[in-house]
Amino acid sequence: MIIFENRLRVNRSRELLKDSPDHWIREGNLFYQQKKFTQALVAYTRAIDQDSNNAQGWNLKGLTLWELKRYEVAIGAYSTAVKRDPDYAIAWINLGNALFFLDRYREASNAFNKALEIDPKNADGWNDRGNVLIAGLKKHFVHMMRPSGWTRTMPLHGIIKGSH
Numbered sequence: 204m205i206i207f208e209n210r211l212r213v214n215r216s217r218e219l220l221k222d223s224p225d226h227w228i229r230e231g232n233l234f235y236q237q238k239k240f241t242q243a244l245v246a247y248t249r250a251i252d253q254d255s256n257n258a259q260g261w262n263l264k265g266l267t268l269w270e271l272k273r274y275e276v277a278i279g280a281y282s283t284a285v286k287r288d289p290d291y292a293i294a295w296i297n298l299g300n301a302l303f304f305l306d307r308y309r310e311a312s313n314a315f316n317k318a319l320e321i322d323p324k325n326a327d328g329w330n331d332r333g334n335v336l337i338a339g340l341k342k343h344f345v346h347m348m349r350p351s352g353w354t355r356t357m358p359l360h361g362i363i364k365g366s367h
Contacts, residue, residue, distance in 0.1 A: 224250040224257050231263055240270045258288035265297055277301050285317075292322040299331055308339040 231246030244267045250260040265280035281298035285291055299314030315332035318325060 224254040228260055240267050243267045256287050258284045258291050261287060262294040274305060290321050292318045292325055296328050303335050308335050311335045
C-alpha cells in the first residue's frame with residue numbers, strides 16, 4: 204500500500220511539473236538550441252504567464268525576441284527581467300547589449316555599470332562596457348569634426364587620415 208501511494212504521489216508531481224514555469228523554460232531552451240525561436244518564444248511566454256515574476260523567463264524571452272529581430276520588444280523583456288530581479292547581472296548585460304545595438308549608448312553604459320556593480324568580475328560586462336565607451340567616443344568625435352551643415356556621416360578613419 205505504501206509503495207502504491209508513493210508512486211501515486213510521484214505521478215502527481217510529474218504531472219504538476221509538466222505545466223510548471225521550470226518545465227516551460229526547459230522546453231524553451233530545447234527549442235532555442237534547435238534555433239526554433241518561435242516555439243521557444245511560446246514556451247518562455249507560457250513560463251511567464253504562470254509566474255510573471257520569473258526573471259529568468261523574461262531574460263530568455265528577450266534573447267529569443269532578439270533572435271527574431273524584434274529588438275525593441277526584446278529590450279522590454281530584458282527591462283522586465285531586471286525589474287523582477289534587480290541583481291540579475293546577465294539580464295543587465297543583455298539589456299546593455301540590446302541598447303548598444305540600437306545606438307543607445309548612454310542607456311547601454313548604465314546597464315553595463317549596473318551589471319558590474321552586481322558582478323564586478325564579469326569579463327563580458329567589462330568588455331561590453333568598453334565597447335560602448337569606444338563607440339560613444341567615436342560618435343562624439345565624428346560629430347565634433349563635421350563642418351556645420353554637413354549631413355552625411357564621415358567614417359572615423361577618414362578623419363584620422365585627413366581625407367574627406
